[in-house]
Amino acid sequence: MPELPEVETVRRTLLPLVVGKTIERVNVLWEKIVQHPEVETFCERLKGQTIYDIQRRGKFLIFQLDNVALVSHLRMEGRYIYEKEDTPFDRHTHVFFTFTDRTELRYRDVRKFGTMHLFDKGKELHVPPLSNIGLEPLDEQFTVSWLSDQLQRTERTIKATLLDQTIVAGLGNIYVDEVLFRSSISPERVATTLTVQEIEALHKAIIQTIQEAIEKGGSTVRTYVNTQGKTGTFQTQLYVYGRANMPCRRCGTPIIKTTVANRGTHYCQHCQT
Template structure:
């Protein structure tokens, strides 16, 4: 699933392609992707709207148009493709935004798990899915003191806590495993047991890991590519994720894999306590 760095790269590569484009019509081939409003209203409201900006919050893309905001979540394998209107497409292409210059932004999703919500401007953060979104690693509010307070409020494992999008937005399975390794914290530790030094290390690891991943174009572990069809390269620098039974890059002992918070979890028994 694309996490914050990957969604940020999709945003950055989409910007020069579609900002300034005016939507002539919208076609929906798989209606379940449209969560709000109904499909007919969704298509009608977007007619004549011009894309002015694309923002991101956590793992969500926010297309800023004249009067409305399109909130898009890519889920497992969602992808945006920019093509000329007459370019062939396959059966996994489900949403078509045709522009007045006969180009199209297409949404392709093999698993069909992605979602789209359309709101009037100013309403997007008042209701789900954005009303409960948490703090991002680059927000001013994301401080050691704030993180300490959040960890003291839960009895869950540190991995489950970091996966909670209502606390820290944008982190998923890959980057949670990575930041816990970088901060030498075992994923099954209860969040309340972390010391202030461990929280400081965790805070620094979150910010640095996400920044480095963005600089490397994200991680292509399975199918992720950006809007230009390019893969990320951060996966070559992963310490633990996807490296079960391979030697730890720090101590040489084999990386372990278990299940924490119902997610496959990679860690080093010797480096993380």
């Protein structure tokens, strides 16, 4: 699933392609992608709307138009593609935003797990799904004291806590494993057991890892590519994720893969305690 760095990269590559474009019509071939409102209303309300900006909140893209906001989640394999209107498409392409200049923004999703919500402009942050998510690592309010307060409220493992989008928005399995390695914390530790020094190290690792991943265009571990079809490169710098049985880059101990919080989890038994 694309995480914060990948979604931010999609946002940045989409901006120069579609900002200023006016939607002439919308066609939805797989209606379950549109969660709100009903598909007919969704298509009708987008007609004649011009895209002025694309924002991001956690793993969500927010298309800002004249008087509506389109909230989109890519889920596992969702992808936006920009093409000329008459360019052929495959059976995995499910939503078409046709612009007045005869170009199209297409949403392709092999698994069909992606979602779209359309709201009156200004309301999108105050209703689900965006109202349910917590701070993200790049927010000014994401401080050591705030993170410490959140960790003291739960008896879950630190891995499960960081995966909870209502606490820290944008982190997924890849980056949680990476920040826990960088901060030398075992994913199986209970969140309330972390010391002040460990929380400070974790806070720093979260911000640095996300910033570095954004600079590298995200991580392409399986199928992720940006709007221009380019892969990310941060996967070449991963310390533990996807490196089961390979030597730890710090100490040489084989990386362990286990299950924590019902997710495949990679860590170094020697470096993380």
